[in-house]
Amino acid sequence: MNNNDTIKKTLIVAVSLCLVCSALISFSAVELRDLQEANKTLDKQSKILSAAGLLKEGGDVTELFESIEARIVNLETGKFDYQINLDEYEESAFSRNPSTSIELTANNDIALLKRRENFQTVYLHYSMEKLNAIILPVRGYGLWGTMKGYLALQPDLKTIIGLEFFDHKETPGLGGEIDNPKWKATWKGKEVYSDSGDVLISVIKGSVDRSSSQAKYQVDGLSGATITSNGVTNLLSFWLGDMGYGPLINTLKDQESKDV
Numbered sequence: 001m002n003n004n005d006t007i008k009k010t011l012i013v014a015v016s017l018c019l020v021c022s023a024l025i026s027f028s029a030v031e032l033r034d035l036q037e038a039n040k041t042l043d044k045q046s047k048i049l050s051a052a053g054l055l056k057e058g059g060d061v062t063e064l065f066e067s068i069e070a071r072i073v074n075l076e077t078g079k080f081d082y083q084i085n086l087d088e089y090e091e092s093a094f095s096r097n098p099s100t101s102i103e104l105t106a107n108n109d110i111a112l113l114k115r116r117e118n119f120q121t122v123y124l125h126y127s128m129e130k131l132n133a134i135i136l137p138v139r140g141y142g143l144w145g146t147m148k149g150y151l152a153l154q155p156d157l158k159t160i161i162g163l164e165f166f167d168h169k170e171t172p173g174l175g176g177e178i179d180n181p182k183w184k185a186t187w188k189g190k191e192v193y194s195d196s197g198d199v200l201i202s203v204i205k206g207s208v209d210r211s212s213s214q215a216k217y218q219v220d221g222l223s224g225a226t227i228t229s230n231g232v233t234n235l236l237s238f239w240l241g242d243m244g245y246g247p248l249i250n251t252l253k254d255q256e257s258k259d260v
């Protein structure tokens, strides 16, 4: 028998290999954590810019993002909050903590969030000192998980500039078509509120009848993905309504300068 074929040697090789591999995995996980976080932030920034139609091909995201002003909004009062440090705000921590969030009921939890944070970050883009776009974080359940994205509105606070998702678990080719540029392009120019302020925007089943008076509030459904499509309708209804940014939108509408 070859001397290397003993149980002891086999075990030593196996254990050493495991130790080396786990050390390598731990090292890369720790070393790459900062890089992963930085990439996540960059991706969110590019989606915010893209939703607002500000992402230029080949443009530097960090540089372009300098034109965006982030602010914390108190969702209850609809006013901007200057006490909470923007760098310390974390959506998931705020939405889990009972002192900074509310529990939603079966009646009002249309986006299936369970809890809603009392504060959110919103993004403003000014050009020539005039508000050019307001970009609102939105999220809600699709078929497989929570879809997270950004909705950008024009200064009239009802016309959509764009809708972008940066995180979801929907099936590629079905619900995953929420990332399809052609579908995303159909959101531009749609309106979210009726003249009396009701949230009317929805993803319908099938194609929008362009001659219909409701067409400006409707977006084509994703075929074979009605659950995801309804999820998008529900998350927009929630975040544009009284439990979401409704109070902020009303405050901004009341201010001629669109600033509070």
Ligand SMILES: Cc1cc2nc3c(=O)[nH]c(=O)nc-3n(C[C@H](O)[C@H](O)[C@H](O)COP(=O)(O)O)c2cc1C
Residues within 6 Å of the ligand: 143, 144, 169, 170, 171, 172, 174, 175, 176, 222, 223, 224, 225, 226, 227, 228, 229
């Ligand atoms: C493997 C698999 C993945 C699916 N993924 C999605 C999805 O991401 N979003 C969705 O709405 N429906 C998805 N569906 C289909 C739903 O179960 C359901 O049939 C569909 O939403 C109904 O839409 P329709 O009325 O447009 O056909 C999936 C089905 C299967 C079998």
